[in-house]
Amino acid sequence: MTMNTVPVNHPPIHVLNEVESRKILKEYAVPHNKSAFAKTKEETIQEADKMEFPVVLKVVSPLIVHKSDFGGVQINLQNIQEVEEAFDLIYENAKKRGVVSNGIEGVIVQEMIEGKEEILVGIKRDPIFGPVLVVGLGGVFVELLKDVSLGIAPLEENEILNMLKKLKAYPLLNGYRGKEKLDIDALVQLCKKVVDMAIREDGILEMDLNPVILREEGKGAIAVDARIVLQEK
Known part of the structure; x- marks a missing residue:
């Protein structure tokens, strides 16, 4: 795929919310679920009715970073009634934590994506080495297992694959004990697009795609949550 070499004009803000982060993912064709x-x-x-159920609701607020810990994520919603109830619950949970309604910008409605493993794909910009790709087991396992691999950009597909092979969890992705192999090729391609994005967008200080849902071989790797930190200008 040919990347756009013209820098994208981003507003002079620091932490992008998920809506804003997803716009950048779309510009660079990083696979992500419909939202x-x-x-x-x-x-x-109205938005939920346009999607296939089940769907997910997520709070959008500059005051709430860890949405799941805050009760700001409601998953596996099977119909409109459950969507309505989930919307009310998100606002109730926010209020209990001291976030009033005017501190909430809205919600993201997403198609729920199921897969076999949750993967962390991230970027950390080092002041000396530049963009560093971070990849490892995602979801709740990030802090628990700390099983990550690092690589300094630029990176080619074979180098990213070697990073994955260094993970202790790599056998889980590659058909451990007769289990179905997962779409490692799709994960490598997603990581490559993230690396290329970080090289071209030199204002990106950090990026966290956690989780990326890794599906069976041939079925793809899809980011379902995104957070990007830009350098203020």
Whole structure:
């Protein structure tokens, strides 16, 4: 794929919310699940009705970083009634934590993606070496197992694959004990696009795609959550 070499004009902000982060992923064709931003319950219902169930709702607020810990993520919603109830619950949970309604910008409605493993794909910009790719087991295992591999950009596909092979969890991705092999090729391609993005977008200080849902071989790797930190200009 040919990348756009013209720098993208980003607003002079520091931490992008998930809606803004997903716009950058789209510009660089990083695979991510279908989503829509909604400011009100009515908009949320309308957007959910356009998607295949089940869906997920996530709070969008500059005051809430770890959405799951905050009760700001409601998953596996099977119908419109459950979407309405989840919307109310997100606002109730925020209120319990001291975040009033005007501190919430809205919610993201997403198609729920299922897969076999959750992977962390991230970028950390080192002041000396530049963009560093971080990849490892994602979801709740990031802090628990600390099984990650690092690589300094630029990186080619074979180098990214070697990074994956250094993970203790790599056998889980590669058909351990007769289990189905996962789509390692798709994960490598996703990582390559992230690395190329970080090289071209020199304002990106950090990027966390956690999790990336890794599916069976031939079925892809899809980012379902994104957070990007830009250098203020």
